[in-house]
Amino acid sequence: MSTPPKAWNTLQANRAARVGRARAAVGADLDGKSVPAARINDLLHSVIECGDRVCLEGNNQKQADFLAKALAGLDPARVNGIHMLQSVLALPEHLDVFERGIASRLDFSFSGPQAGRVARLVASGQLNIGAIHTYLELFSRYFIDLAPRVCLVAAEAADRHGNLYTGPNTEDTPAIVEATAFKNGVVIVQVNRIMDVLPRVDIPGDWVDFVIRSPAPYYIEPLFTRDPALISEIQVLMAMMAIKGIYAEYGVQRLNHGIGFDTAAIELLLPTYAESLGLKGKICRHWALNPHPTLIPAIEAGFVETVHSFGSELGMEEYIRARPDVFAVGPDGSMRSNRAMSQAAGHYACDMFIGSTLQIDLQGNSSTATAGRIAGFGGAPNMGADARGRRHASPAWLKAGRQAREGRNTIPRGQKLVVQIVETFREHMQPAFVDRLDAWTLAEQAGFDIPPVMIYGDDITHILTEEGIANLLLCRTDEEREQAIRGVAGYTPVGMARDKRMVENLRDRGIVQRAEDIAVDKRLATRDLLAAKNMKDLVRASGGLYAPPRRFRNW
Amino acid sequence: MSTPPKAWNTLQANRAARVGRARAAVGADLDGKSVPAARINDLLHSVIECGDRVCLEGNNQKQADFLAKALAGLDPARVNGIHMLQSVLALPEHLDVFERGIASRLDFSFSGPQAGRVARLVASGQLNIGAIHTYLELFSRYFIDLAPRVCLVAAEAADRHGNLYTGPNTEDTPAIVEATAFKNGVVIVQVNRIMDVLPRVDIPGDWVDFVIRSPAPYYIEPLFTRDPALISEIQVLMAMMAIKGIYAEYGVQRLNHGIGFDTAAIELLLPTYAESLGLKGKICRHWALNPHPTLIPAIEAGFVETVHSFGSELGMEEYIRARPDVFAVGPDGSMRSNRAMSQAAGHYACDMFIGSTLQIDLQGNSSTATAGRIAGFGGAPNMGADARGRRHASPAWLKAGRQAREGRNTIPRGQKLVVQIVETFREHMQPAFVDRLDAWTLAEQAGFDIPPVMIYGDDITHILTEEGIANLLLCRTDEEREQAIRGVAGYTPVGMARDKRMVENLRDRGIVQRAEDIAVDKRLATRDLLAAKNMKDLVRASGGLYAPPRRFRNW
Structure with missing residues (x-):
């Protein structure tokens, strides 16, 4: 009895079949890549198969929200058993796919705003969690045992060849697209604009299968903005102890700050308290950090030499463009973030x-x-x-x-x-x-x-x-x-x-x-020590370049 | 007394000056990017400044050898005090730059073949080591505190816009070029060919400043090829113990193997000994691994589901192309390796x-x-x-x-x-x-x-x-x-x-x-257990697709 020869190109063949079905269903221009937004439902129905691993771009900032909504609107009788791969569950649609029976399994990193609903869906058996990861670990698995069959990502713009400009919010996109395209998956991108000439190419067009100009720009969350007005004097005291008792004590030059008011206070004390201790040039020179607005005064004071970012921060675009010595800015003048490389740097290049x-x-x-x-x-x-x-x-x-x-x-x-x-x-x-x-x-x-x-x-x-x-x-x-x-x-x-x-x-x-053991004078621990006391001060410190999102403006 | 306003774009201005000098010195076609090989000396003299951090692509496989030789041939009176950044010191030229006084400082990962000479140059004071890193750690620092001012890398081909095709040996190139291009450094690439249409784009042309068609293809070392004929029976015994005592014991599904005959023996025992223990599908399904020729029999036997690679391996190109379900193969049919992502995967996605x-x-x-x-x-x-x-x-x-x-x-x-x-x-x-x-x-x-x-x-x-x-x-x-x-x-x-x-x-x-404690029968530990006993067996197992480099052929 002879067995038939094993097929070694099932993914290639399957990919060709998906793309063929999609072309037949929706047509496509721009080298056969552009699909009208109105046809998104047909595109996804023809590309996605039951049981697929589908990677949806969504992190703590940037959301492929048009594609998320379209996915949640598919017919569960036709598409079901999807295994979602996703950095962050942030939008209601991210859970709707489970509630509607389109997806059933999830590997992810973070679900802050949706954490309660995740727990309820798990309890009801509608959502089966593979595992909770950190970002870099999840990206790593995309290359090893969780290669996406289809990825749904977001970019700022595409050209007629499908080349992508992701600009400051490059974030997760390169890792997701590379893992998918080089395992014969299908890459679908929502873009804000189609342009003749992109400011620069972040992702080559031949890694991309379908481009949809979404009706509205992708959603982005200004997650790393902290209003200095909300920093308490306790936080000022803690920041003083951090700077004197740890940063200065160890001579920390390369670092990462978590998110929150505690570390925002430290950032705002660098040009004041740390400066008074003679620490400029001795601490906090190189950062793996998103462009925190509260870092502006320290940058202006010359504390900060370089910042490499996981993602960008809404409103910081023009400030970053004007500070190319500090940020990772491309030949076009805008930043390129890269979550995978910045996470690697946070792990291996920071003290x-x-x-x-x-x-x-x-x-x-x-x-x-x-x-x-x-x-x-x-x-x-x-x-x-x-x-x-x-x-x-x-x-x-x-x-x-x-x-x-x-x-x-x-x-x-x-x-x-x-x-x-x-x-x-x-x-x-x-x-x-x-x-x-x-x-x-x-x-x-x-x-x-x-x-x-x-x-x-x-x-x-x-x-x-x-x-x-x-x-x-x-x-x-x-x-x-x-x-x-x-x-x-x-x-x-x-x-x-x-x-x-x-x-x-x-x-x-x-x-x-205790504070007194390291000669931190508690009487100095007042908000006067903050290099910026409110959002307006941050704007002022930036020379008017920082443009906070509306919700952070009270003027 | 007023201080002059701080300049925040010194890197951009400096980059423009370097590129301008180079254009004036050597001219350049292909959108102003292509430089004739004969002018390489002038190009490097006009681009590189004393004290620069220069990243030279050279790892344990792929070498930007034309650029390495050119760098070593510069005039130390004009260019000196260079800080070299480099994954691997492999070629004599990599040390010549220190001996000739062009470079004085080194941050690197590995120097196998040149380790003795490195030690002598350190002892004589001609080479000052910053630090020894692992690959991912070194790449990480390129994004934080060791951004290259100039990088010298190698690609298979470029098109007239400077887009690069790195093909199977993509390796370190994306990480190096991204870190350099997005910190306003200068990116110089040697390519084997200039093509009208690339098989695919691995690196976008607008990240690249100068392209030189080198007189000979870049050097590549088949470092991961092990001739099964040299595997000893002791190594077979150890491989049996590894499989039964560790792989099966823990159910290891995702893994990385180091280089050498010990692990090559394990690879060659998967389709024989491990198969006889009923372990197919239970161990060794997903790999972060270069395309080891000794893995061919295990792939053919259906042990291996996926392999993601740091780099490629000479002679494995056609075999990889014919096994796209297993390797990370692009739409063009050839592999894309990626050392940074595969190292991340080796760290985080392997057990x-x-x-x-x-x-x-x-x-x-x-x-x-x-x-x-x-x-x-x-x-x-x-x-x-x-x-x-x-x-x-x-x-x-x-x-x-x-x-x-x-x-x-x-x-x-x-x-x-x-x-x-x-x-x-x-x-x-x-x-x-x-x-x-x-x-x-x-x-x-x-x-x-x-x-x-x-x-x-x-x-x-x-x-x-x-x-x-x-x-x-x-x-x-x-x-x-x-x-x-x-x-x-x-x-x-x-x-x-x-x-x-x-x-x-x-x-x-x-x-x-001991072997007997885990019921490993030492009498079976003979070379008969190897799924391939020599290079010819590997070629045969591959269906003639694997083409070993000449030095590994004795027929």
Whole structure:
């Protein structure tokens, strides 16, 4: 009995069949690539097959929203069992595809705004989660075991050959399109405009199958804009401690900041407090960071030499164009962001990550998961993990590594600084320090293999609260670590249960440091220290180049 | 006193000046981009400035050799103090630039063939090493603090607009060019051909400044080709233990193999030994791997579903073209490799790395550094490190994580399998197990901050020798770990000094496993088990599609 010869080009043949069906169904001009927006339903019905892995571009900023809506509007009798691949679930349509029975499985990174609805769909069995990833990890799997059959992405403009201009918000697009096009998948793009000549080409036209000019520009969220008017004096105090007790202490030159007011306060204290400490040129020179508006005063003051960005930020376009020495600006004068490369850089080329969290347990594990909400991680775990594959040295990395290994019989190694900055109580007087993370409950509810921890305790080097800094690098036992954490947990139950004698001993050893221990003068901790006190100040600092979105203007 | 306004576009202005000088010096056609090979000296003299960071494309395979030679031939009186950025130092010209005083500083990843000469130039003060990196880490720094002012890269072909076709050997080129072009650096490319229409576009023309058709095609090294005729029966035995004791034990589906005969033997045992164990479809389905010729029989047998590659391999082009379901093949039918994305995938999307080393110490730290040779790391530390930022689960990753944490009061977490496979004695009867790594001596000689360790002991999960498997995940103390290592170190001095009683105890607990403990029948460990016994067998297995380079043919 002979078996028929194995076919090795099933993906190619299947791709040709899909494209052929689509051409027959909708026609297409521009080298056969352009499809009218009105025919999107027919295009998707002819291209997508049941059970497909479909990657929809949607991250914490840029949304292929026209395509998302079209996908959610397909006929579930014709298209179902779709396995969605997606960085971020942000729009209602991202969940509608599950509710309507078009999609059934999901691999993703983050679902902030839709976290509650994700949890409900999981509970009802309409949504089956493959896994929660970080961005770079999800992109990585697109190249290994989760290659999309179809991707739906967004670009600023296309030309008649299908070349794409993604401009400042390049973000996830190159990684998604490369993984799809080079595994014989079908690439479908919504664009805001069709142009004769693009400002530059971000993605070559021969990687692209279909281009649709969407009726409205793709949606973009100004997620990294923080109004300085909302920064509290507690946050100013914490920022002072961060700068003096950590940034200056380790000489941190390459770093990433998480999102939020705590780190925005640090950015706004660089030209004032850090400058007064003589730290210009000594800290914060190179960044993997989105173009935070609150970074403008530090850039103007000459603190910041370079910024490479995951994505852009609405309103910052003209400022970036006028500061090409700082940002990654192309020959055309506009920025190119690249989430994959910036995440790699955040992991491997930065000495520090500092960000906030919702809960920290007694081992230092931190999580943003709360019961009833499956929110995911985004990029924090990638940035907030010791990069154990890193081999190049820097003073900050060497010092952290030395502190972690002092007195231990182990080969020398550097270590990344991973700082969690939190107030002891968050909104509604919820303590940030807990005996047990809500992540455990969530894991039980959702049937996860392990609790969704954002940053593990053994990757965290410092916890900073308004009560002080706990340097976990210097702790030598689990008990010391626990007491160091309790020591900065203030009046939370976790903090109240501390062993006072042991915490004082840790303080003597520099493991717990109060503001006064590092000569941070609390009387200076006022909003006067902020280099910009409101949005208007940021605009002014930018020389009028920064144009905040309307919702941030009150003038 | 007023200070003059700060200039924010110095890089743009400087770039324009360089390009202007070059155009004036050499002229240029093809939209002003093409420069005759005979004018390369003038081009580089007019573009490169003293002290520049210059990134020269050269990795373990593909070499921008025409540009490397031209750079080494510049006038050191006119161009000097160059800071070279380079993945791999492979060609004599890569060191000539230092010897001739054109370059003085180096940031790199690997220098295998030139390691001795690097060490001598460091000792003489002609070469100052910034740091040794892994590939992805070096690319990451190009986006953060080491943006090239000029990059010199290689492509297969260019069209008249400067669009580049890099084809199967895309490798480092996209990362280097993106980092340079979007920081207003100058991009210079040597190409084998100028074509009217490229098979596909890999890099958009507007990221490229100058194109030179080189007199000869760029050099490429078939580094990943291993002749099965040179595989020993000891290596067959070790491969059997790897498959049964580790691959099957953990159900490893996504993985990366290091380079060498040890892992080539495993590849050649998949269709024979692994098949006989019923493992098809259960292990080794998805790979981050160059197209190893020794993987052909496993591909043909249906073991391998997908392969994403860092680079290509000479002679594999037609085979890859005929197996598009397996490899990352573009619409044009040829592969696109991508070192940055494949390294990210090796780190984040793979459950296992297995590779060889030269030395292992009693803590499990391993290194390929030997005194007098500054060789660097390549990609092994990135692949061979626990990816602590990873959050998606798989059975292999969960099991490794459970074993590492059993009986410990710590939050559950997965872990990457990192296996070192070595014979107890390497060439010239040098023991692979040592009390102290040569890396210490090298660090002292070269003035490194810390010894250049390839993989740290606390990232290694298993050590496999002809004596057995040491499962370090299950060790609970430093002493257990040391004895587990001694227990597989055979007749080396390290092995002879083992505590026999303790090793037997570890064996009872499954921490040390001999071949017989996992029912590996040593009598089967003959070359008959190899799916291909020589190069001709590989060609035959490929249906005549694989065309080995001449040096591997003896027929």
